Amino acid sequence: MEWENRRLLRFALLIITGLGMAGYALFEARFLIQGPVVTIDTPRNGQSVSVPLVEIAGKAKNISDITLNDRKIFVDEQGYFHEQLLLFYGYNILTLTAHDRFGRETQKVLELVYQ
Template sequence: MRNKTKFILNIILLIIFFTLVIGYSYYKAQNLIKGPIILIETIQDGDLVKESFIEIRGKVKNVAHLSLNDRKIFINESGVFNESLILNPGYNIITIKAVDKFDKETIKELKIVYQAEEE
């Protein structure tokens, strides 16, 4: 009877251990599974702006390379980026592309309309 209880307890502890290992592995692998993440803070898709000079600021996670309209931009160690851009009058498409170290790619397109103020 005592051996049977000990055996069941060992099985339960083993199941708990493997559940914790699998859960922790999944938690750590989420960055690999999700790929790069882009968060834009200053402008949003569909915005109407009155000035031709805009600042694009945001934060990225899990990124090795970042580009704005196919031009490489730099991020600090916290993943924050800040770039200035001059818009053409009318409809503008801004493309932000992030690539992680495993070549997973995330692309975020912002469609912005620049409408100059009439004087």
């Protein structure tokens, strides 16, 4: 009887340990599963600006490279980027594209009006 209880306890501990390891692995892999994430802080989409030189700022996570209108830009260690861009008079469409190391892509489109 005692031997059977030990065996049951050992089996339960093994199951709990396995579930804990699987949960931890999924928790750590959430960024790999999620893919690249890009957030644009400034300027807002659809905003009208009165100066031709604007600063595009935001944060990117889980990326291997990022481009603004097909021009490579760089992020700091925390994932923040700041890029200045000269706008044409009138309606401007800016495309921010990010890739992760698995080839997944995310794209943000920013529409600005320079008046």
